Amino acid sequence: MKVPKKIKTYCSKCKKHAEHAVSEVKRKERxxxxxxxIKRALARGAAPKTGNKGQYGSKPPISKWKRTGAKxxxxxxxxxxxxxxxxxxxxxxxRAKKALLE
Ligand SMILES: [Zn+2]
Structure with missing residues (x-):
């Protein structure tokens, strides 16, 4: 999929069509x-961003979440x-396999 770097589209703040510059969304570091x-650790009682407090592997997850297949x-x-x-x-x-800014 190719995405142009400039798009003329509706701006909800200006309430009219205006030119927009397109850039990629910055992802947070993992x-x-x-x-x-992380999902399993959370199910075992770990709080976010604190590691798993030594609980990883000590008890089974409560949720019955299963990975159903990768897209x-x-x-x-x-x-x-x-x-x-x-x-x-x-x-x-x-959905697309690749997205390129042009
Ligand atoms: Zn605007």
Missing amino acids: GSLKKGS SSKKHSFRLKCKECNKFSIRTYK
């Missing part, structure tokens, strides 16, 4: 645990910056 491990595509989000009011908004596109 901790040492992966997403599924090969991702939903891509981009930040739109209005050139008139300089406010940001986030737009999420359809």
